[in-house]
Amino acid sequence: MTSVKEPVNGQEGELTPEESADPSGKARAKEGMAGLAKGLAIIEAFGASTARMTVSDAAHLADLSRPAARRCLLTLVDLGYLAHDGKFFTPLPRMLRLGSAYLSTSSLTQIAQPLLTSARDELHESVSLAVLDEGYSVFIARAEAVRIVSTGVKLGGRLPAYCSATGRVLLSGLSEEEIRHHLDATPMKHLTTRTLATTNTVLRAIALAAQNGYAISNEELEIGMSAMAVPVRNRSGAIEAAVSVSVFSGRVSVETLEEKFLPVLKAVAARLQRAL
Missing domain, CATH: 1.10.10.10 (Winged helix-like DNA-binding domain superfamily/Winged helix DNA-binding domain)
Structure with missing residues (x-):
């Protein structure tokens, strides 16, 4: 060597x-x-x-x-x-050994996995858990729906926080100064014609996520793909992670996400919060 x-x-x-x-x-x-x-x-x-x-x-x-x-x-x-x-x-x-060191020792991922699997079986869509890392959402647990074409990112994948549902939820619990720090860590650009990619529009989207208790990214990362996320808070009330579902927008509308998927994601988040 x-x-x-x-x-x-x-x-x-x-x-x-x-x-x-x-x-x-x-x-x-x-x-x-x-x-x-x-x-x-x-x-x-x-x-x-x-x-x-x-x-x-x-x-x-x-x-x-x-x-x-x-x-x-x-x-x-x-x-x-x-x-x-x-x-x-x-x-x-x-290279997988580097990520598995965290995943195999994190109690959060171990507690979350069966809950994500149950939600996937109920919704028939992929459900994930993500945490924030320097301007990115990093997916640390995932229950993948079995389809010919998969949706969303794989375990260990990263998405820019500014235009992802998980990222906006994770950022929504921070101060404006902290949010700007994370946004500065990732250059914003229009990934699709729907992407919000200016500081003011992203800050408004994050504020809306804080107000509503959830965020939706509608074809901002990729045309034809949408996602919804809700926060998971720890015992002190700080947002520690985000539970999300990713769908094909032609099959599942934003209205369906809000009416049928949101209660399931909130139930998963509530069970995770009680376990933390």
Whole structure:
């Protein structure tokens, strides 16, 4: 296995000024490992829209120099997390271990799974649980409806918070300053002609979610797809997660979501809240 060493300055393990900040520009403790931070930034850059990367792609997405990105990618290949065909780097199954460490120890996902499955069986649509992570909704539990064409994202998938039902619900419990911080973390753009992609329109949509106790994203992520989400609060009343259902908008109208699906999602959220 190839060993990749990060340069140090002075005492062994001491970070240079450039290394004392992670790729996002945040200060990091002196004891932090710059190489690890860079590698994790590249791992996090993989997603549905970036299933494979070149060195240039990784450098751009993780905000690294090309040599640093290349060292990190080759190290991940050596460790069995990535495959390399000479140009592109792609994730291998071992990458699943990183996410499963959280999913297998989170009591929230363990409690939620049977409830999501029950709701899926009642609604005949896919039902999910998501949490907020730096401007994105991350799906940590899911009960998938069996269909020829699946709806929504898979377990571990991420959606921009500004235009997703789960994201707006998760943001609705925060202060305006905190909301703006999350919105700034993800550049807003029109994914469809229906996408709300300006700060003022998104803030109004989040305020409406807070007022109504639920949010609907109607063909904002993809034409023909809609979703509804409700909050799950912890014992202190803060929003900890969001339960959502994703549907084909041609089969399930917004009116049906509000009249028939909303009570089921609220019941799931209430049972989760009692268990937290």
